[in-house]
Amino acid sequence: MSPRLWRLVSSSIEAATEIAEIVADPELHAEARAIAPRLMARAASAGPATVRRVLAPLVLVYGVGEAAKAPQFWQAYDVLADLPEEALRKGVDDYLAQPDSQFFPKPGPLRALCDRHAEPIRRAAYRASRAAALEPPKPKREPTQDERAQVAAMLASFKAQVAQKSPEAVKPVLPSIAGKPDETGITPEMRRLIARRMEG
DSSP states (O other): OOHHHHHHHHSSSOHHHHHHHHHHSHHHHHHHHHHHHHHHHHTSBOOHHHHHHHHHHHHHHTTOGGGGGSHHHHHGGGGGTTSBHHHHHHHHHHHHHSTTOOSOOOHHHHHHHHHHHHHHHHHHHHHHHHHHHSOOOOOOOOOOHHHHHHHHHHHHHHHHHHHTSOTTSOOOOOOOOOSOOOTTSOOHHHHHHHHHHHHO
16 A cells, blocks of 8 residues: 555544645545455454454463453453454454553453554545445536637627617626536526527
8 A cells, every 4th residue: 555545544633635636636536445345344343253263372372271261261352353364363462561460451451552553544445435335526627718708709799789878877787606516617598698699
């Protein structure tokens, strides 16, 4: 994964802002679509079996002995089952690195260590998958030369008509341009006026 994409998918900035930046960049958007499945797999829950497999070496390290053979012993660690395996392993490494880790880790404190690693993994998976599901914004179409010329001609004609009238004449009424402009900035009413002038 490129450093820029990782920064966007793992940052603490509001998700909508970072996702919009990814979708707006074709290269980042393509990368997010390609990597989203792997990030989702990386963020998947480890499950009870994986929790026991990861913690099994600690049984020997801390000399738990017979207690670890009882199913009830491992049931207490099922609270770690929803963590990504990567976060679980990193949390265990953090625990082993602590100078006061003299006993087999309790579920609660170990969970706190793992959560710090799980959060960015889950955040990255969500943002990448969300960005991958979105369509890129459509580029704004610029008016063609003919359309620009038609608008300019219509305005010039209107100005000429106004210039021919005396100040005492009836106040001129501008042609209606009401309505929502399309992607070229021209309203439907303005486009109809252009069409009528072209026909005339």
